[in-house]
Amino acid sequence: MIKNINYTDENVLQQEQDTIFHKSWFFVGLSDKLQNKNDYITYRCGSVSLFVQNFGEELKCFSNICLHRFNNIHTGNEGNGHLICSYHNWVYDDSGSPMVRSACLKEELASCSRPKLEQYEVAICGKFIFVKVNKEDLTSLDKHLGSFYDKLIELSSFFDDIINNETLVLDHKANWKLLVENVLECYHCSSVHKETLVPIGIGGKKPENHYCESGHDKVDYPIRTTALQTEREAKLSFLTKTQYSHKSLQHWYIFPNLFISSTAGNLFYIGKLSPERSDYTKLYAEFVKPKYTELTKKEGMLLNAYAQASLDSSTRVIFEDRAILEDIQKNLSIIPEQKQIFGEEEFRIESFHKNINNIINYK
Ligand code: FES
Ligand SMILES: [Fe+2]
Numbered sequence: 001m002i003k004n005i006n007y008t009d010e011n012v013l014q015q016e017q018d019t020i021f022h023k024s025w026f027f028v029g030l031s032d033k034l035q036n037k038n039d040y041i042t043y044r045c046g047s048v049s050l051f052v053q054n055f056g057e058e059l060k061c062f063s064n065i066c067l068h069r070f071n072n073i074h075t076g077n078e079g080n081g082h083l084i085c086s087y088h089n090w091v092y093d094d095s096g097s098p099m100v101r102s103a104c105l106k107e108e109l110a111s112c113s114r115p116k117l118e119q120y121e122v123a124i125c126g127k128f129i130f131v132k133v134n135k136e137d138l139t140s141l142d143k144h145l146g147s148f149y150d151k152l153i154e155l156s157s158f159f160d161d162i163i164n165n166e167t168l169v170l171d172h173k174a175n176w177k178l179l180v181e182n183v184l185e186c187y188h189c190s191s192v193h194k195e196t197l198v199p200i201g202i203g204g205k206k207p208e209n210h211y212c213e214s215g216h217d218k219v220d221y222p223i224r225t226t227a228l229q230t231e232r233e234a235k236l237s238f239l240t241k242t243q244y245s246h247k248s249l250q251h252w253y254i255f256p257n258l259f260i261s262s263t264a265g266n267l268f269y270i271g272k273l274s275p276e277r278s279d280y281t282k283l284y285a286e287f288v289k290p291k292y293t294e295l296t297k298k299e300g301m302l303l304n305a306y307a308q309a310s311l312d313s314s315t316r317v318i319f320e321d322r323a324i325l326e327d328i329q330k331n332l333s334i335i336p337e338q339k340q341i342f343g344e345e346e347f348r349i350e351s352f353h354k355n356i357n358n359i360i361n362y363k
Contacts, residue, residue, distance in 0.1 A: 001339040001340065001342065001353055002339065002353055002356075002357065002362050003336065003337060003338070003339050003362065003363060004332040004333075004335055004336050004337070004338055004340075005336035005337065005363050006177075006362045006363055007175040007177060007178065007278065007279075007329065008175070008278050008279060008329075008333045008336065009278055009363070010277065010278050012278065012360075012362070012363070013046075013175075013176075013275060013277065013278040014046065015360055016176075016275070016356075016360060017045060017046030017047065017048075017275065018046070019359055020256050020356060020359055020360070021045060021048075021256050021257060021275065022045075022046070022048055022133050022134060023137060023359075024132060024134065024137045024139050025130040025131070025132045025139070025141050025144045025145075026130060026131060026132075026256060026257050027128060027129070027130055027254065027257055027258035027272055028041055028043045028050075028061075028122075028129050028130065028131050028272070029041040029043075029052070029078070029129050030127050030128065030129065030156075030159075030162065030270060030286060031124060031127045031128075031129055032127065032159075032162050033162075033167075034052065034054040034059060034129070035054070036054065036080060037054055037055070037056045038053065038054065038055075038080050038081055039053070039054045039078075039079075039080050040052065040053040040054070040074050040078065040079060040080070040081070041077065041129070042064055042072075042074050042075075042076065042077055042078070043131065044064070044274065045274040045275060045276065046275070046276075048133055049063065049064045049065055049072070050062060050063055050064050050120060050131065050133070051073070051074045052129060052131060053074075053083075055094045059122050059124070059129065060094065060096075060119065060122065061119065061120040061122040061131050062083075062092075062096045062117040062118065062120070063096075063117045063119075063120075065117075066085040066087065066090060067090070067098055067112070067114055067115075067116070067117065068085065068087070068088060068090050069087060069088070071085050071086065071087040072085075072086075073085050073092065073117075077166075077167050077169065077284065078166075078167060083096075092116075092117060095116065096116040096117030096118070096119055097115070097116040098116070120132065120133045121133075123140075123141040125141055125142070125145060125149055125152050125153060125156075126152050126153035126154070126156030126157065127156035127159055128152055128156060128254075128258070130144075144214075145214075145254070146213045146214050146216065147213055148213065148218075148252075148254060151218070152254070155244075155252075155260070155262075158243055158244035158265070158268075158290050158291050159268060159288045159289075159290065159291070160288065160289040160290060160291045160292075161288070161289050162286050162287070162288050162289075163287040163288065163289055163307045163308070163310075163311050164285075164286060164311060167284050167285065167286060168284070168285040168286070168315065169282060169283075169284055170282070170283045170284075170285060170318055170319075170322065171280070171281075171282055171283075172280070172281045172282070172283060172322050172325060172326065173279055173280055173326045173329060174279065174280075174281060174322070174325040174326050174329040175278055175279060175281065175329060175332075176273050176275035176281040177356075178281075178325045178328055178329060179273060179281055179325060180253065180273070180352060181340075181346075181349045181352065182321050182325055183251060183253065183261075183271075184217070184253060184346070184348035184349045185345055185346045185348060185349060186202065186203060186207065186221045186249065186251075186345075187343075187345040187346060188321075188324075189202055189203030189204070190203035190204045192320050192321065192324060193317055193320055196313055196316050196317050196320065197249075197317060198226075199226060199228045199229075200223070200228060200229055200232075201223040201224040201225060201226045201229050202221060202223055202224075202249045202263075204224070205221065205223075205224060206222075206345075207219045207220060207221050207222075207345075207348075208220045208221075208248070210347075210348070212348070212351050214255070214355075215255030215351075215352070215355040215356075216252075216253065216254050216255050217252070217253045217255075217348055217351060217352070218250070218253075219250070219348060220246065220248035220249070220250050220251075221248055221249040221250075222247065222248050223247050223249060223264055236302055236306055237299070238292060238295055238299035238302060239264075239266050239306075241292045241293045241294065241295065241299075242264075242265040242266055242290045242291075242292055243265075243290065243291045243292065243293055244262060244265035244290045244291070245264075245265045246262070246265050247264060248264065249261060249262075249263055249264070250262040253348075253352070255355065256273075257272055257273040257274070258270070258271070258272060258273075259271035259272075259273070262290070263310070263314075266290065266306075266310070267287060267288075267290070267307065267310040267311075267314065268287070268288040268289075268290060269285065269286075269287055269288075269314055270285070270286040270288060271283055271284065271285050272284040272285075279329050279333075283318070285314075285315075285318065287307070287310070287311045287314060289303070289307050
């Protein structure tokens with residue numbers, strides 16, 4: 001197990017950013033966000049600031065830092081636009097080269113160690129886009145994901161539209177490992193989520209179908225039949241028409257920064273982690289509708305209302321967790337030499353710790 005000091009020390013975080021987050025492939029977003037030419041997604045974490053953009057023929061990934069005086073090229077989390085820096089309007093082409101008109105700047109650039117934007121590797125698995133910034137690591141994405149590569153392709157074949165128009169960004173005053181540990185168990189579900197998850201039958205049942213490989217991890221938390229659930233299914237008959245049918249809260253952790261969950265195949269949640277400081281982590285959330293079979297017009301309308309309500313309730317679940325994690329973070333700095341205790345229900349956290357302990361020599 002890992003001592004509390006490793007959740008509060010900036011040097012530890014820096015090591016983690018270099019050797020866990022940016023050592024190999026990490027998740028940056030869903031391909032739905034890059035459907036049109038010049039659509040882009042940005043990603044910023046530690047010493048990495050980049051964007052992935054649709055250049056018509058292909059997706060490319062470049063450093064998001066302007067060569068001139070280091071302003072961001074793209075601002076915001078996502079959008080559509082040419083590569084134009086807003087400070088002095090330098091324009092870049094699709095190879096990341098600046099199209100400068102002034103002769104003196106051309107000379108400067110020719111002698112500069114960075115004549116064009118640094119380019120990084122980008123690869124796609126189903127609808128999941130991954131990036132690798134470490135050029136010394138030659139692992140392919142399918143090797144990095146192992147058998148999860150095919151599983152993610154299959155899973156995302158059931159994804160329909162993203163429900164939230166803009167990515168939801170949730171700041172957590174907590175270390176990234178606390179966010180991971182929190183989603184790797186549902187032991188807390190019956191206490192923390194008694195008004196959100198318990199009424200729909202989640203919590204209190206032993207997880208099933210656990211599968212873990214190279215740090216990636218998947219499990220099913222069975223759903224109990226509750227009065228609310230039975231009433232809901234009677235009113236919303238379309239729920240049983242989902243093409244991704246299972247009676248559980250299915251949870252996936254794709255190492256190091258992607259969370260996926262499916263609530264009985266009626267709503268997908270896609271979460272992306274970005275650890276900014278040892279006590280500050282950004283969580284980016286998307287909610288995705290699953291594909292349904294042959295919905296009537298009325299069912300389609302009900303589905304939209306249901307999706308909106310599910311989004312609100314899932315956001316509430318994240319807030320419920322966040323309040324606890326932020327309190328824990330404060331306490332960890334008071335008792336730096338102690339360690340959390342993990343019991344039988346927290347077996348996925350033990351695998352997570354084992355995996356990162358193999359990568360970093362924690363204090
Ligand atoms: S900083 Fe980008 S154009 Fe000047
Ligand atoms: Fe939770």
